[in-house]
Amino acid sequence: MNLVSKVLQQAVDEFAQLPGVGHKTAFRFVLHLLKKKPEELRKFGNTFLQLQEQVQYCKQCFNICDTDTCDVCSDQRRDRTTICVVEDIRDVVSIENTQQFKGLYHVLGGIISPLDGVGPSDLNIPLLMERLETGEVNEVIFALTTTMEGDTTNFYLSRQLQKYNVKLSTLARGVSIGGGLEYTDELTLGRSLLNRVPYENSLVKQ
């Protein structure tokens, strides 16, 4: 897309690098911003400068926060014996929204994916092992995506964590609640048959 204005072109290019945004959508975004008041556009730009300056990662679990320890890690009511390992902070938000987990998190910052050039050394694994050294943790839950890369990371982690005396678990995989069997893929349906649970356990206790 060739635009007459350089600043406009630059703004469009910046938006177009976002995931799933092409040049036409980026152009639409920029025109939307230009229709706003100058101070709102300034606020938009400043927000990202502030983000760059102020964003911090929790020194314990790598969650994003405004202080050096995140709200979850500093909350004394949370169960410190369970750590849930997730890929990124979006997963923390998703799990927090379920209100079913009272333990702590550990954000890996990615999963092992040789095709994308991500190896174990790019992930926050050493700090996870440091956290286990204390002996305070009883269980580590792997809550990574159920893809080849997620499974590889689970396997790698399980080998690394073998030496600690902790229980390792993964999220249950099965049919979605409210989902019809005819729309469930064979792999998931097959797995949910293999991993079937006693009927009493399927009743949610609140």
Next chain:
Amino acid sequence: MNLVSKVLQQAVDEFAQLPGVGHKTAFRFVLHLLKKKPEELRKFGNTFLQLQEQVQYCKQCFNICDTDTCDVCSDQRRDRTTICVVEDIRDVVSIENTQQFKGLYHVLGGIISPLDGVGPSDLNIPLLMERLETGEVNEVIFALTTTMEGDTTNFYLSRQLQKYNVKLSTLARGVSIGGGLEYTDELTLGRSLLNRVPYENSLVKQ
């Protein structure tokens, strides 16, 4: 969406106000930016501050540009007797890409839409009339969207421009080139029958 970090929440909210972007997509955008180098994130923010400071509107046609007159208006090779009236700068880009139009533009900055609270006084109409006062212009082409609002604007403009001795025209409406008749809606197909052209005219002269 409730996030633990305020700066993060602010960045997500800023993205979420863009057209077609919800909170989940906005969150994805922010995480994408956070994975980049700090200077790239700073550049992202600065781009929009610059946009706010440097963007200008052509004093003649309201096209967006870096100087006070846009490249189209200052290009002496363009035909100054024809003005194409468009809704916004995106339409200028679309028409320029066809390479079929050698005249000048006039960007209205919107179309008359009572439901959205946009009336004739919100559009750049007075300056269009000023441009016609000079008597230099022979033809005004209405290139607005073919919706009720576009047609209303065309009608309003045609009444306003009556007093000037200029030819008024609109874009031809008809079947898309390469489009099958079975996929064309009845209204468009009907109109293309009514406005049929002599066969010789349908051959594009390059």
